Amino acid sequence: MAEYFGTNAEAVFATMPERFIPEKVQDVDVTIGYDITGEGGGIWLVAIQAGTLKAEKIDSELPECSASIKTDAETFVGGSLGRIDLNAAMFAGKFKVKGDISVMTNILPKAFKKFSLAGEEQAEEFISIKAMPSINQRFATGAHMGQWFKGLMNKKFYAAKCPSCGRIQIPPREVCAECVVRSDDFVEVGPNGTVANMDIVYYASPDPLTGKVRSTPYVTLYLWMDGTTPGECLSFDLNPKDTNRIQRGMRVRPVWNEVRNAGIDDLLYFEIDD
Amino acid sequence: MAIRREDTADCFVMPGKMVLPVQYFAGRVGSKFIISLRDDKKILGVKCPKCDKVYAPPREFCEKDLAKLDENWVELGNEGIITNYTIVNYNDRHLPLKAPYILALIKVDGADTPFAHIVSGIDPDQVTIGMRVKAVFAEKTTNTILDIAHFVPVID
Numbered sequence: 001m002a003e004y005f006g007t008n009a010e011a012v013f014a015t016m017p018e019r020f021i022p023e024k025v026q027d028v029d030v031t032i033g034y035d036i037t038g039e040g041g042g043i044w045l046v047a048i049q050a051g052t053l054k055a056e057k058i059d060s061e062l063p064e065c066s067a068s069i070k071t072d073a074e075t076f077v078g079g080s081l082g083r084i085d086l087n088a089a090m091f092a093g094k095f096k097v098k099g100d101i102s103v104m105t106n107i108l109p110k111a112f113k114k115f116s117l118a119g120e121e122q123a124e125e126f127i128s129i130k131a132m133p134s135i136n137q138r139f140a141t142g143a144h145m146g147q148w149f150k151g152l153m154n155k156k157f158y159a160a161k162c163p164s165c166g167r168i169q170i171p172p173r174e175v176c177a178e179c180v181v182r183s184d185d186f187v188e189v190g191p192n193g194t195v196a197n198m199d200i201v202y203y204a205s206p207d208p209l210t211g212k213v214r215s216t217p218y219v220t221l222y223l224w225m226d227g228t229t230p231g232e233c234l235s236f237d238l239n240p241k242d243t244n245r246i247q248r249g250m251r252v253r254p255v256w257n258e259v260r261n262a263g264i265d266d267l268l269y270f271e272i273d274d
Numbered sequence: 275m276a277i278r279r280e281d282t283a284d285c286f287v288m289p290g291k292m293v294l295p296v297q298y299f300a301g302r303v304g305s306k307f308i309i310s311l312r313d314d315k316k317i318l319g320v321k322c323p324k325c326d327k328v329y330a331p332p333r334e335f336c337e338k339d340l341a342k343l344d345e346n347w348v349e350l351g352n353e354g355i356i357t358n359y360t361i362v363n364y365n366d367r368h369l370p371l372k373a374p375y376i377l378a379l380i381k382v383d384g385a386d387t388p389f390a391h392i393v394s395g396i397d398p399d400q401v402t403i404g405m406r407v408k409a410v411f412a413e414k415t416t417n418t419i420l421d422i423a424h425f426v427p428v429i430d
Contacts, residue, residue: 024313106415110313127300127308127417135368137290143277146284158275174279186275211293262286 002040004077005117009040012080012115013055019113022051028111030103033068040073048111067103071095080115082125134211144172147186152266155256157190157225157234168228192273193223195250196233200243209264219243221270223252239271246272303332303344311421315411317350319385330385331419351383353408353428358388361398370420374398380407380425391419395426 002008013034025048034044043062047054062068071079075094078084089095097104114125141149144160148171151158160172164179168187176183199220206213219238224230238246239255252270260266300308303320310318319330320343327336334344359378362369376398379388393407407425415421 102414124302125305125309126302127305129298129300129418130295131298132293132295133368135292136366137292139288139290141286141288143279143281143285146282146286147277149286149288150284184276184278186277206293206295208292208294209290211291262284263288 002038002073004040004074005081005083007077007081007117009036009042009073009076010057012077013044013046013057015115016046016055016112017053019115020053021111021113022053024110025107026051028107030066030100030107031063032103032108033062033065034076035062035068035070036073036076037070038072038074041076048107053111065099067097067099067101069095069097069104081117082114132206132211142174144174148172149262149264149266151188152264153260153262155191155254155260156188157254158186159189159225159228159232161185161187166229168232170225170228170232170234187227189227190225190254192251192253193225193234193270195221195246195248195252196224197222197248198238198246215240217243219246221246221252223270236267237269239269242272301334303334306347307332308417308419308421311411311419312415312417315352317352317382317409317422319348319350319382320344321346321348328384328386330382330387331389348384350385353406354380354382354385354388354425356393356401356403356405356407357381358403359393359401361401376401378407378425382409389419391422392424393426394424 029049032046034046036042036044043058045056045058045062071089071094075084075089079086079089079095086095147158157170158172159168159170160183161168162176162179162181162183163185164181165176167176167178168189169176169183170189172186174182200217201220202217204213204216218240220235221238222233222235225234251273253273254270255268257266257268307318310316317330318332319328320332321328322336322339322341322343323346324339324341325336327338328348329343330350332343332347334342336343356378357380359376361374362377363374365373371392376393376396377390378393378401380391381388393401406428408428409422409425412421412423
């Protein structure tokens with residue numbers, strides 16, 4: 001019999017009676033079919049009924065079960081030992097569950113102590129939770145960022161100019177953090193700019209503003225807008241059509257949304273100014 | 275052009291969203307706490323061997339004397355008292371219940387620290403500090419603190 005992780009699929013089923021916890025499943029009536037492929041595989045049928053357990057290898061096809069599992073022997077043994085992440089195996093299509101998945105997630109963990117290698121202490125269970133929280137927010141612009149968004153609506157870029165050092169902040173801020181004075185003066189900059197730097201992003205993360213997964217790769221530009229002071233960059237997306245051509249030092253121009261309501265999507269992206 | 279803070283003519287409110295994939299690892303101590311809620315329907319805490327303070331939820335070290343606590347588990351009651359509360363009055367999809375609902379700090383019997391949980395089965399107007407509540411465990415477990423579904427008032 002083929003060995004995986006120092007044991008085999010047969011042993012997982014053979015140890016079921018000693019790992020079984022009858023008092024946890026008094027009101028449970030389920031059958032679970034296992035179709036385990038590859039060397040050391042086979043067909044097993046496990047029935048849990050009112051605190052009793054029957055686990056047997058069968059020669060025929062799987063009958064109708066509450067849940068049936070199809071996987072290969074290595075994934076099955078690794079998953080039972082906790083060496084293989086079954087969620088990941090499921091995504092990879094290596095571990096398939098048909099029928100009632102709650103049998104897998106709720107009943108089996110209750111019904112059995114974890115399978116472990118002989119002589120090894122029972123593996124400790126750890127809790128890890130993956131989630132995608134979506135929290136609605138409202139952002140109040142205030143007067144300074146308000147000017148910025150009003151500018152976008154009119155296809156203009158407004159930046160704040162520090163009355164003390166002359167530094168231009170884009171998007172505008174209320175205070176120059178270097179001089180610690182209010183920067184209430186505004187100047188129009190752009191609309192074109194020069195690429196100072198860029199990020200090329202390959203990680204398909206959701207856009208935090210919409211929750212939609214972005215298609216990759218996408219490029220975020222750091223732009224010296226015409227008329228700004230050196231080092232003050234505006235960060236914005238690049239038109240995806242230019243992803244393969246973009247270089248530092250290139251000139252770019254803004255592409256505006258046709259419908260503009262003083263929001264960040266008034267400006268679609270920048271593209272190479274040929 | 276100059277703009278003052280008081281110039282509110284062009285102030286806008288933008289709707290936004292914060293959607294980020296997160297992975298939370300409960301750790302050895304946190305895992306044991308959640309597994310106990312899930313499998314045994316018991317609330318566990320840890321007791322500091324130096325100062326006798328009982329933490330629920332459990333943590334690995336005592337905040338006062340930095341003693342290691344994770345060997346010193348104690349079983350706590352499924353009932354406790356509300357030490358403080360707030361009423362959640364708005365609806366949003368990331369929230370567990372429809373507004374209004376009570377989010378309370380509950381100190382379970384035997385513990386010295388409270389933790390936040392939902393109190394149901396009572397009108398939000400009726401909740402008081404010091405009220406006795408008991409845990410109702412979830413039928414469908416999720417490996418989270420919501421393996422306690424909520425607390426309900428204890429009616430004598």
